[in-house]
Amino acid sequence: MNELVRSTVSDGVATITVDNPPVNAISGQMADELSAALDTAFENPAVRAIVIVGAGRTFIAGADIKLLEAAARGQNALDLHPLLTKIENSTKPIVIGFHGTALGGGVELAMSANYRVATATARIGQPEVNLGIIPGAEGTQRLPRLVGVEAALNMCVSGRPISAADALRLGLIDRILDGDDSQVAAGAAAFAREVAARGGPHPKTRDRHEKLGTPADNAPLFAAAREQAARTRRNQTAPLAAIEAIEIAATTPFDEGCRKERAIAVRCLASDQARALMHAFFAERAAAKIPGMSREASALPIASVAIVGAGTMGGGIAMCAANAGLPVRIKDADPAALERGMATIRKNYDASVKKGRFSQAVMEERLALIRPQLDDEGFDKADIIIE
Numbered sequence: 497m498n499e500l501v502r503s504t505v506s507d508g509v510a511t512i513t514v515d516n517p518p519v520n521a522i523s524g525q526m527a528d529e530l531s532a533a534l535d536t537a538f539e540n541p542a543v544r545a546i547v548i549v550g551a552g553r554t555f556i557a558g559a560d561i562k563l564l565e566a567a568a569r570g571q572n573a574l575d576l577h578p579l580l581t582k583i584e585n586s587t588k589p590i591v592i593g594f595h596g597t598a599l600g601g602g603v604e605l606a607m608s609a610n611y612r613v614a615t616a617t618a619r620i621g622q623p624e625v626n627l628g629i630i631p632g633a634e635g636t637q638r639l640p641r642l643v644g645v646e647a648a649l650n651m652c653v654s655g656r657p658i659s660a661a662d663a664l665r666l667g668l669i670d671r672i673l674d675g676d677d678s679q680v681a682a683g684a685a686a687f688a689r690e691v692a693a694r695g696g697p698h699p700k701t702r703d704r705h706e707k708l709g710t711p712a713d714n715a716p717l718f719a720a721a722r723e724q725a726a727r728t729r730r731n732q733t734a735p736l737a738a739i740e741a742i743e744i745a746a747t748t749p750f751d752e753g754c755r756k757e758r759a760i761a762v763r764c765l766a767s768d769q770a771r772a773l774m775h776a777f778f779a780e781r782a783a784a785k786i787p788g789m790s791r792e793a794s795a796l797p798i799a800s801v802a803i804v805g806a807g808t809m810g811g812g813i814a815m816c817a818a819n820a821g822l823p824v825r826i827k828d829a830d831p832a833a834l835e836r837g838m839a840t841i842r843k844n845y846d847a848s849v850k851k852g853r854f855s856q857a858v859m860e861e862r863l864a865l866i867r868p869q870l871d872d873e874g875f876d877k878a879d880i881i882i883e
Contacts, residue, residue, distance in 0.1 A: 501529035503536065508544040508692065509685045510537035519557035520550040522601045527579050534582055545688035546590045548609070549681045554596025555618070556605060564627065565774045568765045576601065576633040577754070580608040589691045589698045593684030594618040594669065595677040597657065604631055607638040610698040612669040613687050614660040615677050620668060621657025625734040627777060628770030632761025636741035637702075637753045643668050644707040645714050645746055649721040652738040653729070667707070702750040714746055737764050798822065802878035806837025806868065813882055815841055818865040825867050825874050838868050 500516045500523070512533045514520045530548075537543045550556055559574060567573035583590055583605070592606040594614035599621050606612050614620070622631045622639065630636060631652060640648035643666040651658065663669045673683035691698065709717075718739060725735035741757045748756065764770055801817040803810050806828040817824045828834040845859045867874075875881060 499529065500526040501533050503533045505537075505540065505543060506685070507689065508542065509547055509688045510540065510543040510545075511547045511549065511681055511685055512537070513549055513551050513681070514556060515551035517552050519554055519597075520552065520602070521558060521560040522556055522574070522576070522605070523560045523563065524574055527574065527576060531579050531582060534586070538586065538588065544588060545692040546586065546588055547593060547681065547684045547688050548590065548606075549593040549684060550595065550602075552596075553677070555592075555594045555598040556602025557597050558600030558602055558623075559633075561627070561774065561777060564629065564765070565771075565778070568771050568774060570766075573762075573765065576605065580605060580634055583608040584700055584702060586610070589688060589696070591684050591688040591691070593673075593680040594620060594660070595680040597621075599623055599657065600631065600635075601633050604633040604635040604638070607635065607642060607668075607701050610700070611687065611691060612663075613671045613673050613684050614663060614669045615673050615675070615680050615683075616660055617677065618660045618663075619657040620660070620663050621655070622651050623655040623657070625652065625655045625729065625732070625738060626773065628732070628734045628767060628773040629764040630734060630738040630741055630757070630761055632757060632764070634754050634757065636738060636757050637745045637750060639668075640708060640742050640745050641701050641704040642666070642707070645709050645742060646717050648742050648745075649717060649739060650724075652742065653721055653725050653735045708746045711747065714743070718743055733767060733769055734764055796879070798879040800878045800880075801825070802875045802881045803827065804881065804883040806834045808840070810882075811837045811841045811844075814866050815844065815862070818862040821865070823865050823867070825869060825878065827869050827872065827875070829870065831870060834868050834870065838866070841866065 501512060501514055503510055503512045512530065514526060514530065516523065516526050537546045563574050589611065590609040592609045592612045594612065595618050597619045598606060600623060603620055603622060622635055624631050636652065639651065647666050660669065660672050664672055671687055673680060675683060721739050722736065725739065729735045737760050741760050744753045744756050801822050801824045803814050803824060803826045806826050810826060814824045814826045828837060842863065845862060848854060849856055849859050
């Protein structure tokens, strides 16, 4: 079994690196190894601070989706609570170094640490609603404590990640590091030495309340979030469940809030929507894989396009090809249909000119690339034919 976590110690800082390619997804083995690495760092008197970073192109991009899918089928779910509690209760400051994309369970793990830093290009998000679930590893309880109720609602309902600059502005991270992704470990370690030198106490997310607001302040925020969910995620239950959990965070002591969050997370996992969305997640990725094709395979060059059918879709594809500078032959068996299709193409281009998206000259150049025809002439020489 390959090791998924490795540790080094330098100048008082233990750097723990998670290495589970391609996206460092959290598995049971990784959680166990990370817990053991933390114990070793706790026991080492030479270690004054601890850093956790991801190897490769990203920090932890969430929990292993296969484990979530198994939990949705009623099998045992991965329980991160002991690991998060261990991190939060550390007597030595723990710093998370973000690079690449930190998502879901990776962000939840990071929020249990004392500090978080990130490279300038990092993206950080809670996209669980896209799978029909909520941030169920105490994420709905810690996130509003760090970024405030309004920002937490937006992140959990939209599922969209935020930039490092926005994360710093909101309070999710404490510093944007200089340098590129390859320097995240060194930058996080330097920050860790700073906070260790300052001494404690070091902040615990669970103890922060200054951004939770009052019921009166929060009432319009929760109402707006429910309106947003109804508008952008019609008939989906997970966004409303996330709002419910964040509302609990704003009105309930942390430990009780975590217990209630877990109950909501279990309810979401057992839903038909979660199972369907997870199925779609895997199906989309399976559809992109061609059996027997190696990762080294390269696309064939395309210098010309032929299209069968001058309807709405055929005309749109012809415009896409012409916009890319490719000559296009578009065929239709019906002369009237071909004429209508070309008229629609010209009308669409003319609308873009009137809106100032490009000039009349550019429009004429693109139209010149599109050749309407009633036969198959030249189709045998096209690099790709689309029906």
